[in-house]
Each structure stands twice: as structure tokens, then as C-alpha cells.
Amino acid sequence: MSNACGLLTIQTEPVPLKSIEVELEVKDHVATVVSTLNYENKEDKPLEAVFVFPLPGDAAVCHFSAQIGQTQIVAEVKEKQKAREEYDDALSSGQQAFLLEESEQSPDIFTLSVGSLPSGESASIRLEYVTELAVQADDGLRFCLPAVLNPRYEPQGCEGAGVQVTSVPASLVPYSLSFSVRVSSPRPISKVESSCSLEPLQYVNTEQTQATVKLAAGHKFDRDVELLIYYSDAHKPTAVVEAGQASAKPGSLMGDPVLMLSLYPEFPQSVMSSLTSCGEFVLLLDRSGSMDCPTSDTKQQETRIASARDTLLLLLKSLPMGCYFNIYSFGSSFEHIFPKSVKYSEQNLEDALKKVESMQANLGGTEILKPLTHIFSQPCISNQPRQVFVFTDGEVSNTKEVIDLVKKNSGSHRCFSFGIGEGASSALINGLAKEGGGHAQFITGTDRMQPKVMQSLRFALQPAVVDIAVTWDLPEGMSFTVLSPPITAIFLGQRSLIYVQLTGQSSEAAEGCVTLKYSLAGHPTENQLHFTLTPAEVTGLTVHRLGARTLIRSLEMEEENGEEQEKVVDLSVQSGVSSSYTAFIVVNKGNGEPIRGPLLCRHIITADLCLKSSLLYFDEDDSWGSKNIAFSGKSVKKKVKSVFSRIGRYFKSGQGVSPQSDRKQTSETLSCSDAGIEPRQPPRDPLLQLVSLQKASGCWLLDPALAAAVGKTSEEVENTKPPSVDQEVWATILALIWLHGFKMDAKQEWELLAMKAVSWLRVQSAPCEAECVEAGNTLLGCELQKDVLGL
Known part of the structure; x- marks a missing residue:
């Protein structure tokens, strides 16, 4: 052998x-x-x-x-x-x-x-x-x-x-x-x-x-x-009606038509630009042994844990002033940086980043249930909605138990999940986000983790669609039964599917109507969707079976008793x-x-x-x-x-x-x-170097490290500063010019922290902003207008 x-x-x-x-x-x-x-x-x-x-x-x-x-x-x-x-x-x-x-x-x-x-x-x-x-x-x-x-x-x-x-x-x-x-x-x-x-x-x-x-x-x-x-028109509500099974009993789930309603609201730009400044952000990082492996076959020099550290740097720098945060890491055991979530401040941010920088993939296996249980046991902070960000490359044998825990606590938190590498369990990653009302992202192949995580942070900082009401208008002689659990909120980037069993027949025109009412950022919205009750053709029973699956899962989540189990078995046998x-x-x-x-x-x-x-x-x-x-x-x-x-x-x-010795450890x-694999760490990205220098408030300090990050000497940076301009204002505008002038391809990664910098500048009511932008353009060789920077 x-x-x-x-x-x-x-x-x-x-x-x-x-x-x-x-x-x-x-x-x-x-x-x-x-x-x-x-x-x-x-x-x-x-x-x-x-x-x-x-x-x-x-x-x-x-x-x-x-x-x-x-x-x-x-x-x-x-x-x-x-x-x-x-x-x-x-x-x-x-x-x-x-x-x-x-x-x-x-x-x-x-x-x-x-x-x-x-x-x-x-x-x-x-x-x-x-x-x-x-x-x-x-x-x-x-x-x-x-x-x-x-x-x-x-x-x-x-x-x-x-x-x-x-x-x-x-x-x-x-x-x-x-x-x-x-x-x-x-x-x-x-x-x-x-x-x-x-x-x-x-x-x-x-x-x-x-x-x-x-x-x-x-x-x-x-x-x-x-x-x-x-x-096309991805955010437009749609309704698909599927014919029942000819051999099934009329009035049964498989014998009646089933409708699938898709809700994927689009958030107006006015809402997108107004980010919340509150929230409790809990970051949960996998530090099991496999996180020490390369991010992909084409990125052998970059390990998953190193990419996760860089991502946490960006994420932490982009959090809004006024929020709370904490960082957990887990393997066979789990650790947390602070005993409980702390207020976002310069000192707390500095303490957290020092701990993040030293994190290694050295905690053994993938015991994700215990840290999640601990997080959910912590009392919530008043007016600070809890948002949990989970980063893992693994799979666990108790996936169902983990997802059930998230669903049980979904009333007090949202969960955003990130599957790192091709081996990450889609059931775990999708399940955490779906039951936690968040969003799932997969980082595979040549994907970069940072833009996907920052995209999710933007989702987390947006308000939710609330006060959702769905009303149905069907012809006389027809009735409906909703198979899906009630939807109480929809967040940015979240799609909801509602399955409905249609019963009875009508001699009138075979058309129905559904009215959607909801509120977004205090603004009420109403949409009407007309749909045909006559399926175009027999195309299988996909919608029926998923409607049955939705109802089965809801029954399985309820307290176990003989009656509920019997319902599940009957529905399972009926639908196959x-x-x-x-x-x-x-x-x-x-x-x-x-x-x-x-x-x-x-x-x-x-x-x-x-x-x-x-x-x-x-x-x-x-x-x-x-x-x-x-x-x-x-x-x-x-x-x-x-x-x-x-x-x-x-x-x-x-x-x-082991046939996987060149891909991923079997344990x-x-x-x-x-x-025996020792991934070499690449030199630090100039963008991350600049980001690491930003303060919690959003500003930058005028020092040699900033000058090096923008590719200049300390003398060049200091000598071109307009007279009577505050050093921090000059440094912050210079950093913004460099981001817009040289890193537009990575805008998703730095956009939130740039918005924080602009907010800080507005509070300073600094004079000579136009003069600073002109001087910064001359120094860095750019041609940016003041309004491009958001000033």
C-alpha cells in the first residue's frame, strides 16, 4: 500500500x-x-x-x-x-x-x-x-x-x-x-x-x-x-405558480397549485448613504489548524488566518463611533479579547488590534457551538442591536444544533457568515445567515476576503424593512394557506421566499393579486403584484417540494410531540x-x-x-x-x-x-x-498600511508612518502643508486623496472608513479645505476635485 x-x-x-x-x-x-x-x-x-x-x-x-x-x-x-x-x-x-x-x-x-x-x-x-x-x-x-x-x-x-x-x-x-x-x-x-x-x-x-x-x-x-x-429587475417582486400533481388528492398540498412569492427590496440611495452609528459588533474568528493553510491553490503565500487578520483590521477601522464591539476566536476552545463588549474608542481599538495581530491558527478543532452559546448568553446593550460576524473555513458534525441555536436567538441579533476556502460547509454558512437574518459570503479561488466582508458590514449598518404586511386578493371560490413562517423584517441584501397553497377553483378570470406593504427608514411603501393562477406548463414539482420542506422544517423546530412528528411524517411521505x-x-x-x-x-x-x-x-x-x-x-x-x-x-x-496532504489536513x-509547509508572508499591502494608521475617530496623524504610506518623505509632507492648517486635518485630507487617487479599484474596502474621515473633517469645520486639496493633488500627482472626496 x-x-x-x-x-x-x-x-x-x-x-x-x-x-x-x-x-x-x-x-x-x-x-x-x-x-x-x-x-x-x-x-x-x-x-x-x-x-x-x-x-x-x-x-x-x-x-x-x-x-x-x-x-x-x-x-x-x-x-x-x-x-x-x-x-x-x-x-x-x-x-x-x-x-x-x-x-x-x-x-x-x-x-x-x-x-x-x-x-x-x-x-x-x-x-x-x-x-x-x-x-x-x-x-x-x-x-x-x-x-x-x-x-x-x-x-x-x-x-x-x-x-x-x-x-x-x-x-x-x-x-x-x-x-x-x-x-x-x-x-x-x-x-x-x-x-x-x-x-x-x-x-x-x-x-x-x-x-x-x-x-x-x-x-x-x-x-x-x-x-x-x-x-433583470432583480429587486422586483415575482410570483411563480406551479400546478399540482395530477395523481395527488385535490385539497392536499401536492394536489393543489402552490405559489412562490419572492421579496428582495431595493434600498434607495438616500437610505444607503445614511449609515447607523450604533450597534454591538461581535466578531467570531475560526483559529482551527486548517486556517494556517493557503487561501487557495493560486495564493500559496497567503494563509487564511493572515487574510482574516487583515480583514479584521479593515472591519474594526470602519466601525462607527458610538458603537460597541468584541472579538472572539475559537478552535477546540474559545477566547475573547474583552470580558464583555466595550465602547468603540481609540484605546479599546488599539488593544483589540494588538491581540488580532498576534492571532495564529493554533486552537485545534472547530468548536463553534460553545462561543456562540457564550455570546448569546451575554445581556444585550440597550439601543445597540447585536450583529455577529462569523469567519470559518471548516465544517462541523453538529451543524443542525448550531443553526438551531442561531434561530432561537434571532430576535436579539443578526448573523453574517463567511465561508473561507472551498471546503467550508454551505449548510453552515448559509444556515447561520438565513436563520440569523444576515448575509452569507463565500471566499473561494482568487476571491479577496476584504471587499466581501466590507460589503456585509455596509449591510449591517443599514436599517431594515419592517412592518411587513402581505395581503392576498383571489377570485371568489379560491382560498390560500401560507406555508412559510411570518416575515417580521428584511435587511439589505436579504431575500425572502413565501410559499402559499392555493385551494379551490374560480370561473372568473384566472388572476390573483398580492399587495406588499412595508416601512423603510420611516417611509411607508406599497407594491401590488398581479399574477396568473394558470401555470404556463407542467415543469415539475420544485415549488411544491420546497413549500413542503419549509413547512416540515417549521414543524421540526417546534416542541417535539407525537402529533407534530406524525404531521411531519405524513407531509414527508405525501411530498416525497x-x-x-x-x-x-x-x-x-x-x-x-x-x-x-x-x-x-x-x-x-x-x-x-x-x-x-x-x-x-x-x-x-x-x-x-x-x-x-x-x-x-x-x-x-x-x-x-x-x-x-x-x-x-x-x-x-x-x-x-493522505491524498489531501497537498491541499488541506485530514484533521x-x-x-x-x-x-512541513511554511507559507511565506507577503509584504504588507500599502492600503492596509495606511488603514492601520487611521484613528478610531476617523482622522490620521501627521507622522513619518503616514508619509511612508503615501510614498513620500516626512519633509515633503510637512513642507507642502498649507500654513495655519491643523496637522491632523492636513494628514486626513492627504490620506483621502491617496485613497481616491490610487486605490479606486479597492473602494469597497475603504469606503466606510473614508466616510468616517469625512464626518470627522465636517465636525472640525476646518478652513482652507480647498487649499489643502490643491496642495495634496500637487504633492501626490493627482487631479481630484473637493466634492469627489465628499468634502
Whole structure:
């Protein structure tokens, strides 16, 4: 095994996953994803394959089928314990069985027990799920096929809860990917972009409301496939009506039409320019070992922790006077700079920056639940709304518990989340922001962290849309049932989807109307949206299933009791959507012959976007292969956990070579430096050098450090200062000229702190501003007007 790269069978042949086909259908803000995986058992014995794969956190699995040779089998949703018992009974009697269930700890991890696959047999697995697409700060909708699923960090005391998964380098993946996309929306599609090469966008109709696109041939699995979809009039409310299922009972959720209403208010420029000066800003930074790794394959010299330190510098300098702040950092344990949030002042800012500068990725694993619990236990400060900024590159096994905690405390705080690197859990990052009323950002590839974080800070400083009222006007004979929980506020950059079941029929014109009323910065607004009640065509059940998923999640969040659980199971079975109380089960009873020979376990390693796993094999004298075993539900679970834990010991023992040693540590308790990698720190960016000199009030001091930052000597800066002008005023205007003259490409990063500097200058009522601008232009070689600087 000295040459093992992980993608090998017991005969050292590549694991025969032959191809993957992914079809994505986007309907306005939601998507249906169909993945087909084709593979073959080339072992000389039957095997039980265990696959683990990631999904978006709010995804709803709605179809699972398999083609085994000439046999076609389709799964159905059943109550979870009943499904497990049927699976175990089928295996013990020699029948083909498949089981698909949602992880109890993380909603974005699904395990698939394929059962016994005969030697030499080919199989094709088809998995379908629906999901809402997250909206980005530039109004684009983001869909991601992850190329990496990192090991889930297990919190202390939760041994066995995590699923340890490993991926391989792109060059070792011996199978192909086919990826096609179809987009439709009530509004025109302006463009579709990707981190990977795409074929040209093809419009299907003249209105440009339907389009198709494909991934260009030759894609390598060296990064996530990220897709960004942009619509015209992105902030205009839209309504999509989807026809019910013809075979479903009228009056049921799946039998009636379901409407999806999208709310994504646009904030007027007058509101955007008036930033609040209050708030409690709590910054939570991941300092687990993996944060010591490079930010990307193309930025080997810049580590994630170094980029995060620079980002915190910008963020702290941009906070408004009058607010409160604190900084937490976490790994296996957590720390905080101040015992409680403190008022934003020059001394407190200086103390915080000294601590930030010394922060290293040396706190072990990813215990995010404990610091969040501590933050939420702190009493809120009167008239200072709490805003939590979470920075992490990891994934945790207790994602659901973390998100539930944020949702429970969403009435007293907002949560902004930042996923660093391609391995960050989309379920964790999107879930934190969605339940915390904030905004999620992903920093992948060549992305810079600073502009995305500053964009979110601007969102955090804006007022919210409040006093939201939605009223429906339907023809006589029709009624509606809202499936979504009530919306109490919408913040800048936040999109809300409302699902509504429509019941009954009308002989009148098939048109309805919804009226939206809300208040923004004290100004009431009213919008009316007319929509057709007749769906254009039958295009699947994406909206129905996501409406069912929304209702299921709301019921699951309520106090557990038999009645609520029964409702969830009934709704899950009716809609074909998975839940925490149900599972997909299929038993093939066509072949009555028992399985012959020892049953082997293969946990197969891939770098696949839908299927992530690791390889471990045992010799025939291992307990897995000694005989046919009739497993109970619990014993299967214990066996699978045992396999995963032994994978970790296997790689740690040195018997195998971790295929990720050049990408990311298989254990988050290790850093890149532990692996012999010592990233070189690049020289400090001149912009960050200038920013670091700004005072909490917004001004700069006239000193040699400022002169060096703007590329001049102390003598040049001092000698060109107009007479009778205050030194701090001159220094501040000089800094503003340098920012506008040389760093306009990074305006998003420094705009807020420049606004703070202008506010400080206005308070000074300094004379000779025009003379200072002219002198500064001469010194720095610029030609800026006074009003360009905001003066």
C-alpha cells in the first residue's frame, strides 16, 4: 500500500466510478438537481458500499432510484425506524436493499447504504433534490457543486458523531462529469457566470426568460463548480405558480397549485448613504489548524488566518463611533479579547488590534457551538442591536444544533457568515445567515476576503424593512394557506421566499393579486403584484417540494410531540421529501437467491461533487468479511462509525498516504506548518498600511508612518502643508486623496472608513479645505476635485 493514493480496489485497480451526470433546472429562485452516478463492482465478491455525500443545508431530497443490471428499483419515503428495519431484514434474507437517510447532526450530510452489489455487476444511481438558491451581494443567485467535502470536526464528548471524509487530487479522478443547466424566470435572464468554463448561454425564447447553458468539456475537479445567475429587475417582486400533481388528492398540498412569492427590496440611495452609528459588533474568528493553510491553490503565500487578520483590521477601522464591539476566536476552545463588549474608542481599538495581530491558527478543532452559546448568553446593550460576524473555513458534525441555536436567538441579533476556502460547509454558512437574518459570503479561488466582508458590514449598518404586511386578493371560490413562517423584517441584501397553497377553483378570470406593504427608514411603501393562477406548463414539482420542506422544517423546530412528528411524517411521505423522521427505502425482492460468499465493506474515495467518500478495505479475516451478518439498525450504524474512525487511524498510522496532504489536513487539529509547509508572508499591502494608521475617530496623524504610506518623505509632507492648517486635518485630507487617487479599484474596502474621515473633517469645520486639496493633488500627482472626496 505504499503507493496507494486512495482510489484503489484490493487488487490496486482504480475504483470503477465511471461517470457522473448532473442536470440543474432553475425556476426563478429555486432549483432542482438531478445527479446520476454510474459505477461497477469489479471485486470478486459481493460488497456493501457505503456512500456519504454533501447537499445544500436546506435541500430536500425527493427522488432516489437505481438500475442494477437489468433491474430498475425506485425508493419510497417511510418512517425512519421502519425503513431501517426493512433494510436490515432484506440484507439478512439475501435481498438487494438501499437506504438513504438524513444525518441527525448535519442536514447537509446524507448517507447511502447501497446494500449488496454482486460481483461484476454495474449500477446506476439517480438522486434528485430541490433547494433554494442563495442571493449574493451583487444580486446574483449562487449554486455550487462542491469539489471537496472536508472532515467534519467532532465536538468534544460527541465521539462518532462526525463523518470523516477525504477527497483526492483532480488528476487522480478517473471519471467524467456532464453538467447542464436550464433556467426560467418571470423576468429576463441577463447573464450566467461560473468559476469554471461554460459554453455560451442559449436563450430558448425571445423574451429571454428561459435559457440553457452547459459546462465546457475538459473540466477538472480541482475546484468547486460555482454558478451565478443574474436576472433583470432583480429587486422586483415575482410570483411563480406551479400546478399540482395530477395523481395527488385535490385539497392536499401536492394536489393543489402552490405559489412562490419572492421579496428582495431595493434600498434607495438616500437610505444607503445614511449609515447607523450604533450597534454591538461581535466578531467570531475560526483559529482551527486548517486556517494556517493557503487561501487557495493560486495564493500559496497567503494563509487564511493572515487574510482574516487583515480583514479584521479593515472591519474594526470602519466601525462607527458610538458603537460597541468584541472579538472572539475559537478552535477546540474559545477566547475573547474583552470580558464583555466595550465602547468603540481609540484605546479599546488599539488593544483589540494588538491581540488580532498576534492571532495564529493554533486552537485545534472547530468548536463553534460553545462561543456562540457564550455570546448569546451575554445581556444585550440597550439601543445597540447585536450583529455577529462569523469567519470559518471548516465544517462541523453538529451543524443542525448550531443553526438551531442561531434561530432561537434571532430576535436579539443578526448573523453574517463567511465561508473561507472551498471546503467550508454551505449548510453552515448559509444556515447561520438565513436563520440569523444576515448575509452569507463565500471566499473561494482568487476571491479577496476584504471587499466581501466590507460589503456585509455596509449591510449591517443599514436599517431594515419592517412592518411587513402581505395581503392576498383571489377570485371568489379560491382560498390560500401560507406555508412559510411570518416575515417580521428584511435587511439589505436579504431575500425572502413565501410559499402559499392555493385551494379551490374560480370561473372568473384566472388572476390573483398580492399587495406588499412595508416601512423603510420611516417611509411607508406599497407594491401590488398581479399574477396568473394558470401555470404556463407542467415543469415539475420544485415549488411544491420546497413549500413542503419549509413547512416540515417549521414543524421540526417546534416542541417535539407525537402529533407534530406524525404531521411531519405524513407531509414527508405525501411530498416525497426527506425529513429527520423519515428515510428512503427500496428492497428488490425479484431475486430470491441468498448472497453467496463473504460480504465486504468498501468506503469509496472520490472527489465528486455529489459523492464524497474514502477508501478502506479489510482482508477476509477481518470481522467485516468473515461471514454474512444480519445487522440490526443500530449495529449497522455502529459498524459504519467504526469504519470511519478506522479510516482516520489508518492514515494517521502512516500505512496510507493522505491524498489531501497537498491541499488541506485530514484533521483540523493539524496546521500546514505541522505538515512541513511554511507559507511565506507577503509584504504588507500599502492600503492596509495606511488603514492601520487611521484613528478610531476617523482622522490620521501627521507622522513619518503616514508619509511612508503615501510614498513620500516626512519633509515633503510637512513642507507642502498649507500654513495655519491643523496637522491632523492636513494628514486626513492627504490620506483621502491617496485613497481616491490610487486605490479606486479597492473602494469597497475603504469606503466606510473614508466616510468616517469625512464626518470627522465636517465636525472640525476646518478652513482652507480647498487649499489643502490643491496642495495634496500637487504633492501626490493627482487631479481630484473637493466634492469627489465628499468634502
